[in-house]
Amino acid sequence: xxxxxxxxxxxxxxxxxxxxxxxxxxxxxxxxxxxxxxxxxxxxxxxxxxxxxxxxxxxxxxxxxxxxxxxxxxxxxxxxxxxxxxxxxxxxxxxxxxxxxxxxxxxxxxxxxxx
Amino acid sequence: xxxxxxxxxxxxxxxxxxxxxxxxxxxxxxxxxxxxxxxxxxxxxxxxxxxxxxxxxxxxxxxxxxxxxxxxxxxxxxxxxxxxxxxxxxxxxxxxxxxxxxxxxxxxxxxxxxxxx
Numbered sequence: 001x002x003x004x005x006x007x008x009x010x011x012x013x014x015x016x017x018x019x020x021x022x023x024x025x026x027x028x029x030x031x032x033x034x035x036x037x038x039x040x041x042x043x044x045x046x047x048x049x050x051x052x053x054x055x056x057x058x059x060x061x062x063x064x065x066x067x068x069x070x071x072x073x074x075x076x077x078x079x080x081x082x083x084x085x086x087x088x089x090x091x092x093x094x095x096x097x098x099x100x101x102x103x104x105x106x107x108x109x110x111x112x113x114x115x
Numbered sequence: 116x117x118x119x120x121x122x123x124x125x126x127x128x129x130x131x132x133x134x135x136x137x138x139x140x141x142x143x144x145x146x147x148x149x150x151x152x153x154x155x156x157x158x159x160x161x162x163x164x165x166x167x168x169x170x171x172x173x174x175x176x177x178x179x180x181x182x183x184x185x186x187x188x189x190x191x192x193x194x195x196x197x198x199x200x201x202x203x204x205x206x207x208x209x210x211x212x213x214x215x216x217x218x219x220x221x222x223x224x225x226x227x228x229x230x231x232x
Contacts, residue, residue: 034220036223042225042226043119043206043208043223043224043225043226044158044206044208044221044223045223046220046221046222049220090158102160102163102171103221105157105158105160107157107158108157108158
């Protein structure tokens with residue numbers, strides 16, 4: 001069975017500081033990995049995804065994540081936080097070999113940005 | 116593309132009433148998902164369909180909840196009778212399993228905020 005663990009339900013950084021949101025996964029097969037973002041009062045939208053190939057994945061709004069198989073991690077980073085980055089972020093995993101299209105979501109990390 | 120469409124966006128009802136939430140997936144997508152989001156429990160998968168057939172309803176909390184997908188462009192989630200603890204935001208999402216590679220990316224609707232008094 002697959003699972004995702006997001007470390008820290010709430011992260012607060014200053015504007016301009018590095019953003020680091022942690023995600024560890026458990027999967028018996030090479031997974032597909034995702035980061036979704038949810039802005040207040042909106043649905044989730046895809047930020048970036050890792051399927052195969054290059055382990056460093058770049059997404060929208062300057063975010064990127066690196067797939068590290070040895071560490072079973074897929075941490076999300078952004079070099080310089082902006083006030084508009086304040087949102088909830090969900091890490092997710094899926095099994096690309098499954099006939100089902102089910103994604104397992106983590107519990108989410110709320111990112112706050114201090115002026 | 117209009118994206119996933121959900122209606123209503125907000126629903127306020129009284130305990131015991133029937134509630135029906137509606138979803139129109141992205142055209143061509145063959146998977147449809149219903150999620151519930153609360154502060155206490157986070158994002159929970161309730162049920163999902165493939166080609167209009169329910170595949171996994173293990174997340175449906177109890178018999179008061181039911182979901183249907185009569186055709187590829189419409190799905191409903193019904194709660195009967197509703198209870199205050201059903202208050203949450205309900206999301207519908209769709210994805211495509213077509214093609215050699217299953218990217219499994221899900222596209223979410225804006226959600227329905229349900230309040231049961």
